[in-house]
Amino acid sequence: MASVRRMSTVVFTVTSDGYKYFTWNLWKNLQAIGVPWKLTILCLDRESLDFFNRIALIPAKPYFMDGPRGEHKTPSLFGSSHFKRLNRMKLKALEEYSQKEELDTLIYIDSDIYVFQDIVPLLQKELESQPLLFQCDEKLEGRFDCSDPGHCPNPCTGVIAMRLSDRETLKKLYSLESETWKKSLTDQDYIAGRLLALSIPYGTLDRPTFPNGIFLAGNRYTGSALVHFNYILGIDKKRVMKNKGCWLLEV
Numbered sequence: 001m002a003s004v005r006r007m008s009t010v011v012f013t014v015t016s017d018g019y020k021y022f023t024w025n026l027w028k029n030l031q032a033i034g035v036p037w038k039l040t041i042l043c044l045d046r047e048s049l050d051f052f053n054r055i056a057l058i059p060a061k062p063y064f065m066d067g068p069r070g071e072h073k074t075p076s077l078f079g080s081s082h083f084k085r086l087n088r089m090k091l092k093a094l095e096e097y098s099q100k101e102e103l104d105t106l107i108y109i110d111s112d113i114y115v116f117q118d119i120v121p122l123l124q125k126e127l128e129s130q131p132l133l134f135q136c137d138e139k140l141e142g143r144f145d146c147s148d149p150g151h152c153p154n155p156c157t158g159v160i161a162m163r164l165s166d167r168e169t170l171k172k173l174y175s176l177e178s179e180t181w182k183k184s185l186t187d188q189d190y191i192a193g194r195l196l197a198l199s200i201p202y203g204t205l206d207r208p209t210f211p212n213g214i215f216l217a218g219n220r221y222t223g224s225a226l227v228h229f230n231y232i233l234g235i236d237k238k239r240v241m242k243n244k245g246c247w248l249l250e251v
Helices: 017-033 046-055 081-097 119-127 167-174 178-183 187-198 213-219 234-243
Strands: 009-015 040-043 105-109 113-115 132-136 155-163 226-228
Touching: 009 017, 009 081, 009 119, 017 046, 017 113, 017 234, 040 046, 081 105, 081 167, 081 187, 105 119, 119 132, 119 155, 155 187, 155 226, 167 187, 178 187, 213 226
Parallel strands: 009 040, 009 105
Antiparallel strands: 105 155, 113 226, 132 155
């Protein structure tokens, strides 16, 4: 009898000194709900790596940025040069991990996310019909569904799920195309542009199940698999997460 190959899945995030507490909160969150997998944490600077490996006692991997370091004890300002460098490293990690032959499935999640249940089996099931999925990041007033799940005008890179059946296409998607990158503010609008330019098919995840920050109003994320605290400036994220009962740290 032929043996059945076990699916190999990695869930990862990237972090830095300014985002380390959000990543620590996500780690504690995942441990609290008892997921059977470990979040892979890629540290973009020495400070965050030292924090996780020595202080938080959480295994993390170095994935350092090139160029000047500088200190960023709080989340980088949206649109700043440091913010864009962090975004570039996220793209680099997506490109590198999507090419790993030992993986069947790759899932990326941002650190400003709170998870209510194991998302891996949910995403693996969705990937059976569409091998590339993004969270929908539309700001839709008065409606819950994505305006066009097959051609979402604002695919969110805060949650990405990939079945690694076409690594060549994923490499083209995440690799740096310099002219497009110059015009992009974030990895999100860069990827949206590349999806369009390369005519890569993709889908979006069910918004009530994988809601973005628009759903925070009125606690519309109740019953969701996770909630993404985007649409909130970095300095206010922790306050909002605390108010919603989604902050597990004492700091």
